[in-house]
Amino acid sequence: MDVILKANKQPVGPEDAIKYRAAEELNLLDRVLEVGWAGLTTQESGRVGGLISRWRRMGGGPEGWIG
Secondary structure, three states, X not given: OOOOEOOXXXXXXXXXXXXXXXXXXXXXXXXXXXXXXXXXXXXHHHHHHHHHHHHHHHOOOOOOOOO
């Protein structure tokens, strides 16, 4: 995955990159980049958090990049 910039055009850190990756997997990345995380519904935010939790339980996600 390429370097993703926040909506305010600042590079993300490694922990934020996980959230952006989850949003990308759930096809929510365009909206997050356009309006920010506050633009997601609570259900969508829960899906992002749930996916990150699943990756952590799996031992690092699909490619093993979560510590």
